[in-house]
Amino acid sequence: MNIISRRNFLQATALTGAGLALGPSLFGKEEVVDKNWKSPHTNLVSPDKKVRLAVIGCGGQGGVDANIMAGGVQFAAFADVDYDRASAWFLREPNVPRYRDYRKMLEEQKDNIDAVLIATPDHTHFPAAVMAMNLGKHVYVEKPATHTIGEARYLKALAKKTGLVTQMGNHGHAYDGCRELKEWIESGVIGDVTEVHIWTNRPVWPQGLPNPDPEKKFEVPSTLDWNLWLGVSKYYNYNPDYVPFDWRGMWDWGTGAIGDMACHMFDPIFTAIDLRGDVKVSSESEGATEFSCPKWAKVKYEIGASKTRPKPVVFNWYEGQCRPHLKDLPDGLFKEEKDIPRTGMLYVGTKGAIIDTDDYGTRMRLLPAEKWEVFRKNRPPKKYARVPDRNARMEFIRACQGGPTPGSNFVEHSMDLTEWGLLGVLSLRLGNKTIDWDYKKGVCRGLPEANKFIHKEYRVF
Numbered sequence: 001m002n003i004i005s006r007r008n009f010l011q012a013t014a015l016t017g018a019g020l021a022l023g024p025s026l027f028g029k030e031e032v033v034d035k036n037w038k039s040p041h042t043n044l045v046s047p048d049k050k051v052r053l054a055v056i057g058c059g060g061q062g063g064v065d066a067n068i069m070a071g072g073v074q075f076a077a078f079a080d081v082d083y084d085r086a087s088a089w090f091l092r093e094p095n096v097p098r099y100r101d102y103r104k105m106l107e108e109q110k111d112n113i114d115a116v117l118i119a120t121p122d123h124t125h126f127p128a129a130v131m132a133m134n135l136g137k138h139v140y141v142e143k144p145a146t147h148t149i150g151e152a153r154y155l156k157a158l159a160k161k162t163g164l165v166t167q168m169g170n171h172g173h174a175y176d177g178c179r180e181l182k183e184w185i186e187s188g189v190i191g192d193v194t195e196v197h198i199w200t201n202r203p204v205w206p207q208g209l210p211n212p213d214p215e216k217k218f219e220v221p222s223t224l225d226w227n228l229w230l231g232v233s234k235y236y237n238y239n240p241d242y243v244p245f246d247w248r249g250m251w252d253w254g255t256g257a258i259g260d261m262a263c264h265m266f267d268p269i270f271t272a273i274d275l276r277g278d279v280k281v282s283s284e285s286e287g288a289t290e291f292s293c294p295k296w297a298k299v300k301y302e303i304g305a306s307k308t309r310p311k312p313v314v315f316n317w318y319e320g321q322c323r324p325h326l327k328d329l330p331d332g333l334f335k336e337e338k339d340i341p342r343t344g345m346l347y348v349g350t351k352g353a354i355i356d357t358d359d360y361g362t363r364m365r366l367l368p369a370e371k372w373e374v375f376r377k378n379r380p381p382k383k384y385a386r387v388p389d390r391n392a393r394m395e396f397i398r399a400c401q402g403g404p405t406p407g408s409n410f411v412e413h414s415m416d417l418t419e420w421g422l423l424g425v426l427s428l429r430l431g432n433k434t435i436d437w438d439y440k441k442g443v444c445r446g447l448p449e450a451n452k453f454i455h456k457e458y459r460v461f
């Protein structure tokens, strides 16, 4: 399938490279949201009508998202390559047309669809989103919205060009934590951020698998269309170790632990301070193969000072058995190793530090404890509008009806955030090479071999 012509691709990425406007403040002031808001988006649905929603991949996380949207939408069609996984939705909505192939669904049902929820494995997000957007449909795309940096830049430009409503599924972006962290940092309580440490116990799925033996064959379940599941990916024989869920640890379909979690765990700090720009990314890891992501990894991003950020920032990611130890962290934050939480986001500034122990940014406190005791009783005023019910899925549906632009929209936020996570993936895929990222051009300086991972090949299926 020719998803996009080469010329369109180059045009779109050139647009991004030339520096698209990064948009106004992420959330807007409360009064703008409430009273003077006029949607800039195209193809809006009248607020007195339900949004006609198609779901691609309703058997996994897509079912969770669809359930949260259900009150505000009329389901228009479902596509799932595995009718067994999708069966709960087919039973619940027996009159909604069902498909295995999302391309056929979009083609046949396009006049009955306003918006599309895409919650397939990562490698299918992009081709499905491009097709839906080219048909004028608003899109909610699970995280990470894209599988490569080239795709993220393309979708950002396409969203800008079409004016459609977009939202990535990093639903924590609609929680108050993202806004609070920005307010706390802007209040000056920790000074200028200079160091970030983010760590997780993931992968909790297999990584570091050997390259598959092409002679080894398993019977494909009768309910699954394996060719459609693979979609644009290189062909592999079916193996029950890949689906569902565990595809995350294979490069052709997922993005490993960092790609899976960056859109959640990097989001609060990426929202609070501007991390866009040239950056050096290096990594250590063990066990990666051509087929599968590493068993554990550590990735370091080093970004210089900018107009909006007076100090350089060193940003560290740790996954699997790798985690920060006392020796890696500034003195005085934790007394003993055992005080360092199992998972966390630590933001260190010139005057203090904030720790968050929730992947979605809702459990923040200042370190050390004495400072927190004072601050918690005298927090900075709310500066950024909150999302009603902290509900990212309904934020998207309301935006399709003329409501405020979703916070994790492709143009201003989520594609840049996705790219930041995928830069770490790129260093790992290159065998822990250090990347000197040219933000404007979207290339690694002096590393032409990186291009095949920035822009991948697509199989015709």
Ligand SMILES: NC(=O)c1ccc[n+]([C@@H]2O[C@H](COP(=O)([O-])OP(=O)(O)OC[C@H]3O[C@@H](n4cnc5c(N)ncnc54)[C@H](O)[C@@H]3O)[C@@H](O)[C@H]2O)c1
Residues within 6 Å of the ligand: 056, 057, 058, 059, 060, 061, 062, 079, 080, 081, 082, 085, 086, 100, 102, 119, 120, 121, 122, 124, 142, 143, 144, 169, 170, 171, 228, 229, 230, 231, 243, 244, 245, 246, 260
């Ligand atoms: N926001 C979150 O917190 C969150 C949580 C879990 C998963 N996710 C994301 O949701 C996406 C799906 O993850 P999952 O864990 O549900 O995976 P999964 O493998 O459990 O389920 C994917 C579903 O999509 C279907 N599918 C696969 N390929 C398809 C295709 N080409 N067309 C139509 N349907 C297809 C599968 O049959 C299955 O029903 C991923 O991008 C993942 O990162 C997000």
